[in-house]
Amino acid sequence: MYSDFTFSIIKPNAVRTGKTGPILALINESGFEIEALRMVRMTVAQAESFYSIHKGKSFFDGLIEFMTSGPVVVMILRHDNAVEEFRKLIGATDPSKAAPGTIRKIYAVSVQMNAVHGSDSAENAVREADFFFSGVERFH
Ligand code: IDP
Numbered sequence: 001m002y003s004d005f006t007f008s009i010i011k012p013n014a015v016r017t018g019k020t021g022p023i024l025a026l027i028n029e030s031g032f033e034i035e036a037l038r039m040v041r042m043t044v045a046q047a048e049s050f051y052s053i054h055k056g057k058s059f060f061d062g063l064i065e066f067m068t069s070g071p072v073v074v075m076i077l078r079h080d081n082a083v084e085e086f087r088k089l090i091g092a093t094d095p096s097k098a099a100p101g102t103i104r105k106i107y108a109v110s111v112q113m114n115a116v117h118g119s120d121s122a123e124n125a126v127r128e129a130d131f132f133f134s135g136v137e138r139f140h
Pocket residue numbers: 054059062063092093111112113114116117118120
């Protein structure tokens with residue numbers, strides 16, 4: 001389904017190592033408009049709720065520990081066909097399989113610490129944007 005916005009997170013490994021600026025620049029240079037942006041440190045309960053679709057998977061506990069290990073940058077990004085176009089820009093979940101020039105190819109350090117999140121569907125973009133942002137923060 002078509003969506004004109006998506007939701008993204010710059011993950012703790014990238015924030016911690018000073019990659020927030022370069023990643024935001026790459027996102028902007030690739031034609032995405034930042035509609036809303038905030039830095040947060042998720043609690044375990046918040047991270048478990050955000051990633052509830054992965055509950056029970058082998059990587060779930062490690063993912064929650066990682067995503068709560070430090071601050072993250074959450075944002076809503078606008079672009080034509082945003083969900084699909086942003087998934088192209090971030091590249092494959094496993095950085096060793098990500099295409100050259102993608103954010104994960106450049107900034108991921110492992111499958112878990114893969115630098116950025118991007119919504120996988122229009123429905124999830126709505127759910128994830130609503131999880132972190134209230135109406136007043138979404139001024140478009
Ligand atoms: P996605 O972020 O590309 O949509 P998902 O399958 O939704 O990938 O997984 C969510 C996140 O969980 C990944 O971005 C990554 O941080 C972590 N993850 C996924 N699969 C693995 C794995 O096999 N080992 C470790 N971490 C994983």
